[in-house]
Amino acid sequence: MDAQAMEDARRWLAEDGVTQVGDDEWTDGETSDGRLTANEVAHAWAGHVFTDERLDVAGRLRLAFGLLDVLDDYWVTCEIRFADRGPGAPLPPEVLWEGYRRRLEAEQVAEAVTYSLWADWFEDRNTSAIAFAEVLGNDIGQLRTDASDGLLLRVGRVLECSGPVSWPTKEETYGIAARLPALHPTLFKGLLSSYHDIHGDLESDAALALLAELDLPAGTEHLTELRTVLVAGHKKHYRNRRAWEEALRTRP
Template identity: 55%
Template sequence: MIENRSLIVNDLPLEYEVSGPEDGDPVVLLPAQGDWAPLRDALAHERRVYVPDMSSHGGERTAHPSSERMCDELLAFLDALGLERVDLAGRATGGEAAYFVAQAQPWRVARLVLEEVSVIPRRSRQIRPETVDVDCFLAPEERLRPTPDEWDAFRRITAPTLVLAGGPASHVLQERLAALAGRIPDARLTTIPVGHLVHAAAPQEFVRAVVEFLDGLPDGESAELWLAERGVVRTSGGSWTDGESEEGRLTSSEVAHEWAAAAVGDDSLGTERRLRLGFGLVDLLDEYWVTVEIGFAVRGASDPDTACALWNGYRTRLAAPADCEAIVYSLWVDWFEDRDTAETAFTEVLGRDVTQLWPDAPEPLLRRARRVLEASGPVPWQVKAPVYRAATRVPALHEAVFRGILHSHHDVYGDLDPVRALAALDLLDLPEDTEHLAELRSALESGPRP
């Protein structure tokens, strides 16, 4: 049952709908001018669904409230209801308000869904009447391009994020949506090629995509379920069995070699789902061979959905508390040692975050930076030097920078600049007895290798 309620937000009344069980996980929908009733009803079976009417705030209807105002009111709305952490979904200006909230208070958002959102710089908002829907004016002119700082703000979003795009028929710049997904550390891009109003043109696909995302199992659990459906199950001793092998037991390596190619090539799944399944097998097995099959599956692909799913898979695992040797090794030998992919790979897994590397950076970012820096030996010096320089201001990354420089010196692909490397080394606070420190310093002082 849907209830219509009102409460005071910032000293003014705000109307909202609420449905679903009172003890359900809370989700807030911001559909702007869209009709998300099918999504609301689907979620309300198990979730507590809130739909605030931002256009009614204060008793005077505003057809197109600004996303900044909606962000402020949404935070006040959550506070008034005592909602500390919610799933948040929005489209158009509602989506902009949603990502502003996720930037301002990342801990408040468990999962984030953005349908066909605009990425419009604040300066361009100031030259338009608020009664104009900014989506209609998206264009590649310089005045509509977000600044580097505005792009960097998306790095502050910590929630797993689903970016829904409408494809070539949409007037929203699809390359900008792809760039948005690429800048949110844990984002996936899903294209439903029906135009800007995805929820209206493909309601079933839209609802299914959102519900599966919000209700989705961790990738490792999904991979284990996929294997079980094919008769491959884990035994109590940690090995595997398929009921057919002569000895009755399979190692993780044998499972990887037998099933990884089938997983990333499963034609019943979309590209993003196949790659997530592949990375789920990495989580489950920690076997390098799975990453090899992932690499085979994406080589030559140029669509943004594939790139987003690939690099999101690496970023999230590099930031996770648990070690994943297969991911780090794959990053080194498959991507960093390849001259054709080293720059793109390094930029995607860390380079874009260079402005976020400060001593108070979130621990997941520092974990990712630490692992990438230590594996960055083969990356061309001119590509990684700005990140090394930024990392020297973070004491927690000093050892990783040292290891990166050391590996650059020893790696045939390292393309080391001794003068700049020595300057970076001098900025590191390391114990004098650090293994290989003296030898590395001496080698760098001797100049380029013959």
């Protein structure tokens, strides 16, 4: 989270009479029952950030990230994406992706951040490769020399939601992550989602080789089943659902 961005966002909302009065309670001084949820505030005000003529485009984007920190609501990320894909597109990429990277390295990441990566940026083939590169791929080499706590948090969080990213885009990154045992559990989740996500993507032989490198706790859920379907050459759950069902039935 960005303390300054949060302060700016609260001040911006207050200018319109919107203030927080509880954990998930807000008021605008006009609503009939006097109370709004963070989601309602996000739907009503987040889009207006990008029409505030007092700010330049970068300033609007930073303010939007401040709203995301304050409201912790997925809809704010939707408005950011709409602005990036809309008439005034694109948003300044250095501000956009630094905003994501910074929040992915926070001790407590907003679920809205990882969900938006997975459901919006990674599932869209028009944005998947650049989004993956910006939030992880471009920096993965630092794991060899600078495995800081923040970077490890970011890598793990991106790996977990990277299922929809095309295999050629993420294969090298997966391979580098496999060299750090601390990342093995999240890399396994990435492989699992690459198989199960409706937009997931993997190559069975390459994924099986990576799986063999992972040092995972005994009894890791679905490890045996994933290995079974990959050995059989399956690439995607939705192309042959029976393969997974059979792997479950025949599990030792």
